[in-house]
Amino acid sequence: MAWLRRKLKVVMMLMMVNLFIFIVSRSGGTGKGEDSKVVVPSKRFWSKLTPSQAFWNLQQQKLDFQRNPVLAYTNSNDTGAGVAIGLIPDWLNDTGMTSDPCQPDDHVPSHVGGYSSLPAHLKDFLLYMRCRSYPLVVDQPDICQTTPGGEPPFLLLAVKSLAPHFDRRQAIRQSWGRAGVLANKTVVTVFLLGNATAVDHHPDLSEMLRYENDRHRDILQWNYRDTFFNLTAKEVLFLNWTATRCPGAQFIFKGDDDVFVNTLGILVFLEGLSGSKAKDLFVGDVITNAGPQRNKKVKYFIPESLFVGMYPAYAGGGGYLFSGDLARRLLVASRYVALYPIDDVYIGMCLQKLGLAPEKHKGFRTFGIEEKYRRNPCAYKSLLLVHSRTPQEMIQIWAWLNDPKLTCQ
Structure with missing residues (x-):
């Protein structure tokens, strides 16, 4: 009789489990009650692609x-x-x-x-928005292979300049853009130029440029109209040149010819970077939450018929510092981004395409420093870039920073 009672007990337990499963299945089995139903979308879940008016x-x-x-x-x-x-x-x-x-x-x-x-x-x-390739009329094919020891440069300084700016280029050569070995690191400097055309009322400076290049061998010049809104073309042309002529550069500074750069400070900063940090490095004076300028009187004016939306985070074009590894990726990304008339915004767009963003560094002062500090040598000791400075000021500041008697608290 005992075995019969045990068998009956097992049968009763199985019946209760089956009853529980039946009740749960009737209620939907989701714990949400009788109101839970399968919802069938009435509209497609993707958005139809419509052409932008900009x-x-x-x-x-x-x-x-x-x-x-x-x-x-x-x-x-x-x-x-x-x-x-x-x-x-x-x-x-x-x-x-x-x-x-x-x-x-x-x-x-x-x-x-x-x-x-x-x-x-x-x-x-x-x-000419679709054009990304212009003839290179002045090249320095071996500039990155003729460094001391034959090693690729540790730091490539690329300076955006205009043909008439002879004094700025010479001041840079005599100060922060001095090529060679600095703090045991190899530095190479190139100046990026287009054509200063008669259309823009420039005098013919071709002979002077030829002499300058024969003397210094540091000018890159492309055959295109060198205007403010064509600076984006200069960005792309330089990235292409770097990939071909200077692929081994570990780091690149790119900036204007009216900034002062504390090259010694940059080298110290780069020495302290970890490997992972160095690979994706892109630092400068970062601007966020910005949009197009709609004031026609401002040189940055962009009408709504051209662009709508907000700009991604970008580093001010006065100057920024990035890795050679990232330069190669920026070149690839640039092929996926339509040229935009403001060069620093365009590079921000390319970074965004790579899933990256520029990092703000307090040492980059593209909007200058307070007037009371302009004549203080120690004010420049902790900075990496200051905009804007005259050729005379560049040479003066460089002399201050290289004075062995300079002591700063």
Whole structure:
């Protein structure tokens, strides 16, 4: 009889478990009661791609499409993509444009609202916006291979300059841009130039430039119109040059020819970096939460017909410091970002494409320092960059910092 009672007890337990499972399954099994139902979306969960009315944003949409491997596959001639081809909006296809991207794009005036009223330099940028390659008329192919010991430079100083700025370049050569061995590290300096054209009322300085280059062998010059809004082209051209001529540079400083740079301070800063920190290094005077300038009287003016949205974080173009490793990645990223007329913003866009952001360093003072500190040598000891300074001030500050008698608290 005992075994019969045990068997009956097991049967009763199984019946109770089955009853519990039945009750839970009737209630949905989710613990949310009878109101829990499977919700079927009434609309598709992706957003339909619509063309932007702002010209740059539209060009970026097209570039995103062309560089997207999935979308590019559906637009290919592969027989398996025949159905998808018809789903691609016509506005994503750059039909009707000139085949040579370095010829003026005659379609721009009719696609940019208010084009006729735009400043001349902005019109010029838009007409040649697709061009990313200009002839290099003055090159220094061996400048990074002729360093002491034949090693790649530890620091490459790249200075954006204009042809008429002879005095600035010479002051830099005699001060913070002095090439050679500094603090046991190899430093190489190059000056980045375009053409100072008669269209912009520049005198013919070609003979003087030829003499300067014969003397110093540190000028890079491309055959394009060197204007404020073409500085972005200079960024891309320099990144290409670096990848070809100076791929081994460990670090790169890139800045204007009217800044003072504490090169010794930069070398000390770089020496203290860890390996992981050095790889993604990009530091400067970072600007955040900024957007396009809509005031027509300001040289940074960008109309809504050209760009809408906020800018990513970017380092002020007066000067910033980054790793050679990151320079190679920036070059690749630049192919995925439409050229933008403000060069420092454009580099911020490229960094964003890489999933990175510039790091703010308090030693970069692109907006200068207080007047009362300008004549104090010790004020420059802890700084890495100060904007702006005259050629005479550059030489004076450099002399201060290299004075062995200088003592600062």
